[in-house]
Amino acid sequence: MSDASGRLDLYADMLVRSRAMLESANQQEWDALIQQRARFVADVEKLRREPESDRLTEQERRHCAELLEEILEHDRAIRERLDARCEELSQLIGSSRRQQALMRAYNQGQGKLSQRMRPSPGTEGRT
Template sequence: MASQASVIECYQQLLRQSQRMAEFARQGDWTNLVMEKSLYLVELESVTQCERRLGVEGGDKLRRACLLEQILELEAEIRSCLLARRDELGRLIDVSRRQIELGRAYRPELPAGPGFDGGCM
């Protein structure tokens, strides 16, 4: 039984990490979100291997299902924040492209003077 309890403790750790990742996403702290996600993936692999070896029985299945539901809700929130950030970055890229195009359109042409052929020497 103690080994099955350790599987549940691993799921609880995943939940805590998901909560931290959601908070980083809410704050727009993308660096810490990525770092925490890396730790989360390592822990997830550990949980997967542990669960394969030990399994989960009885009441622990219900507890695991509850933890997984909470984790998935947080994952959905994180995904929503990431999609909003992606859209924001897309808009910033579009603005930057337009500024570059405007700069090119209104940049004065350089006159070709003596010895200037526009090529490399």
């Protein structure tokens, strides 16, 4: 990519990838989202390394700005879905921890109860 149209093509590709990432987030396909995100980051790095020797026309700059706005909007929406997923996972972890604590308490209580129910030495056979 050595010309301005190549730069715009890269932005357009990033937009397509951001749409796919948003769709994956909407469908809760987290593995697919991670894979797509890795490719997106590679595109960002490629863009960052490109020299800006080729000047964009005013129309190309406007088009680039539109692409970036949509990419950023997708990014915001993806982050919202990820935040919601993190909250969901946090609640599940908390619930699991409470359940484990309850089971430990129950099991400890069972042991104490069984000790109370056993006859003490020397009292067997008395009634």
